[in-house]
Amino acid sequence: MRKRSHIVIGTLVFLCMVLFLCNIAIGTVYISISDLFAMLKGGVGLATQKEIILEIRLPRAIAAGVLGGGLALSGYLLQTFFHNPIAGPFVLGISSGAKLSVAAMLIIFLQRGLSVGSVGMILAAFFGAMLSMGIVLIFSVFVEKMGTLIIAGIMISYICSAITECMITFAEDSNIVNLHHWSQGSFSGTSWEHVRSMTVLIGVTFLFVIAMGKSIAAYQLGEGYAQSLGLSVIRFRVTLVIFSSLLAACVTAYAGPISFVGIAVPNVVRFCLRSEKPVPMMVCSFLGGAVSCLGCDLLARVAFAPTELSISTVTAIFGAPIVLWIMLRRRKES
């Protein structure tokens, strides 16, 4: 039992490191691993190479890892919240809600010539995420069936995306190119300042959520049992919603909406762990999210270089079959 979780964590950490190095080394300019280490150690090497590494690839790789982890963790929390493995920030419309509100804010600010900092972006994203989550929750009061709820989420997501696209199309051209790219989901153009704030935010949230492990375990038994064990269910649910929205919002603010990582990763991880213990699940989901986003970002950059794919294109190719597999497994069991 314990061994299995060690193996899974070990494998994920290893994959994470390998992919991280690959992300730094591989690209239109190839930099060998030995050069890379030499450069990181002593700082010898070509100035352009150094700049590519330090200013472009390194922050981007860190962002992919951290945001991917945050996304998968957000998915895990939502799946716990709804007692359903097909929940995730993207299908429930939370990512799109965040996208809409970030886009709206960016357009308004850019038109007036104001710049937007990390904090502003995250606040806007959080607002949008909570708004979508609120709508989904209101639906969940009236709709018992999870399938219907997911469809509601997807519809919310379409509406938000449509409004976002509208706004982008009719906004002033000059600043919008980036925005368009962002609204499709991408890790490109991540600055060190962004890396710093996202790492702090996601790191702190991660610690808080890990500390909730005991309560999550009780909640997994169902609300009735959780309450009888002394868990304040309402407070717990509110906390869960806030943390999962915060994570999804943070990811969306920096990288736009990324599909499927939130649903698929926790499920694959659960299958590998053969356990539902919250703490190992959360650690492995985080690592798994990091691995999948690093891998997918690498593919997005390299597959059709120099053209870059949007990250969701790649995550969908891998993620959608996994979601189908989850649904088939569930059908078989029930």
Add this chain to the structure above:
Amino acid sequence: MEENKKWHFRTEELCVGYGQQQVLAQVNLQVEAGEILTLIGPNGAGKTTLLKTMIGQLPALEGVVYVNQRAYEDFSAKEKAKETAVVLTTPIRTEYMTVEEVVAMGRYPYTGRFGVLGSRDKKIIEEVMEQTHILQWKWHNYQNLSDGQKQRVLLARALCQEPKLLILDEPTSYLDLGYKVAFLSLLQKLARQKEMAVIVSMHELDLALRIADQIACVYQGKIQSFGLAEEVCEAELMEQCYGLPKDSYIQNYGTAELNKPEGEPSIFVFGGAGTATPFYRQLQRTQQAFRTGILWEEDLDYPVAKALAEEVISLPAFSPLTEEALQKVREVLAVSREIYCTLPLERYGIHAKKIGILLEEVERKKKIIKVYQF
């Protein structure tokens, strides 16, 4: 109410329901430590609502619940969890949780911030699994167990909370008879051994009669009756409460026969000593109305006969066979087309001899079909 008695659990003028809608009113129930109170009543009568209110998952509209002489609403969430444990009807939906993990969740109120199990916790988990006979499934996936096994795991989980009050909502509903009996026997043993007050709702009246130290019948917005099992489950109340036809409820066994065949009875059955019950049911299945006799009222056949026969010629328990009764049988036989006898007369005593004489008398005119079930 006996005020001086130290009830472990007591409700006082409790009124339960959802928001504005009152489901039950004036609920006054008491349970002692080590005793089992069973709630019975038809579907939708409010048993679950009452249980939910008792454990504080639903606020009481009026009245007070006392646990251990203290108002339950004054307990902190943790105190409640250490005092009361539940087995609910909602299934636990997990994919990979092991039996041991499910049971260990019962230690939740006792573990620290991160839920790490101490040596005492582990000892209790082991002990409880031993007592509930689930130790052999320790590493099994909970989800792969049968309903009967799952229910025992849930009981173990509840016991891990070391409760003084255990509340179970229809714990036996989906179990087969073997598991039902085993589960209730276990519950009874543990209630006595651990001196727990147990409140359990059930649909199986037959089993309720066996396990309950006291029964409360929940019906039409109040507790219709509360007391000893035999007092509460009397035929009239049960028939009314479950909408059963008259005389169909068999009090001693807590069960009911199907509907009485309609029509003019043209069949007479000589029964007795429990020999006729299967034959009565056979007639019921083909919906043939019948009369039967001569039964003494303590006879095993009597309750079923009362439920299914158009007319039962009977005598008070332990009374001698009277000429009057024999005469009545003669009259009935005169209008019967078919006569059956399930009673192997040679096996019974003095009364049977008299009936034998009657049968010989009848046989000269009509054919008697002998149906021996044994």
